[in-house]
Amino acid sequence: MARVFITGSTDGLGLAAAQSLVAQGHEVVIHARSKSRAAEARLARDGGVNVVTGDLSSLAETLSLADQVNSIGPMDAVIHNAGIYTTPERGSTAEGHATILAVNTLAPYILTCLIDRPQRLVYLSSGLHRGGEGSLADIDWKRRSWDAAKAYAESKLHVAAIAAALARKWPATICSAVDPGWVRTRMGGQAAPVDLDTGQRTQSWLAVTEEAEAKVSGGYWHNRTRQTPAHEVTDVEFQEKLLGMLHDLTGIALP
Incomplete structure (x- = not known):
């Protein structure tokens, strides 16, 4: 039995992954954004689930979450699943991008820096990361005209690059990035072609399987196939x- 922490796991892909892993007999730690969401998760949880809370748009709450x-x-294993696409409720584009960058x-x-290092790290990227174009000149969008789609693409490029960097730096940890596809979630919408169960399978598999192909670090995966x-x-x-x-933006150094 493995113990797996999944960020953003009270709904969508994160919850689907949690349910899949619990059904397989693993212990899952669910992350809720707020205490009210945590209460809902506790009411709905199955056996083998702990719940931790923290708003990932807040540095203080993210630090608390790691603790x-x-x-x-x-x-x-840790599955870095949490992600947002756009934040119209934030009002201004500056606030919106600050939230996308933060989350x-x-x-x-x-969380990678501060959570005790697991045996496996899985980062949810997206096929849209290819639209990020690799620009790091204005990572916090202080000079460019706001583009939510581009900001999202860049963030998914970032997490894929983090996974690849860690595979190089931390050889004892299996680090992977996953493109789950366009999934029918609250973010993806009901027109998306991929169902939740299919969308969660690759990251859940990478977190716990003993199959040799999944234990090769540094992969970028889609539908359990390296791409x-x-x-x-x-x-x-x-x-x-x-x-x-x-490091400069957070003041936190990678161990």
Whole structure:
């Protein structure tokens, strides 16, 4: 039995992955954004589930979340699932991008730095990462005209590059990135062609399987098949520049 922590796991792909892993007999730690969402998760949970809370758009709450996870004990795997596409409720484009950057890029980096290192790390990317174009010149969108789709694509490029960098830096940890496809979630919409169960299978499999192909670090996966990501993902210079920027933005160094 493995112990797996999944961010953003009270609904959508994260919840589907949690349910799949619990059904297989694994222990799952669910992440809820707020105490009210945590209460809902506790009411709906099956056996083998712990719930931790923290809003990933908040640095303080993300730091607290890492402490909560570490207090439970060592994780065998962490699935960095949480992500957002656009935030119209935030009002201004500056606030919207700050939230996308915080949740999709900074939070996975911070949690990776601060959660006791597991045996496996899985990062939810997207096929849209290829539209990120590798620009790190204005990572926080202070100079460019706002483009939510581009910001999302860049954030998914970031997490794929983080996974590849960690595969290089941490050889004892199996690090992978996953494109789950366009899935019928609240973010993906009901017109999406991929159902939740199909969308969660690859990351759940990577988190716990003993199959040899899944234990080769550094892969970018879709439908349990390794694929070739955008060239920036495996570019060491790009990886190092990105990690340096994330260090500067958060004040937290990668161990």
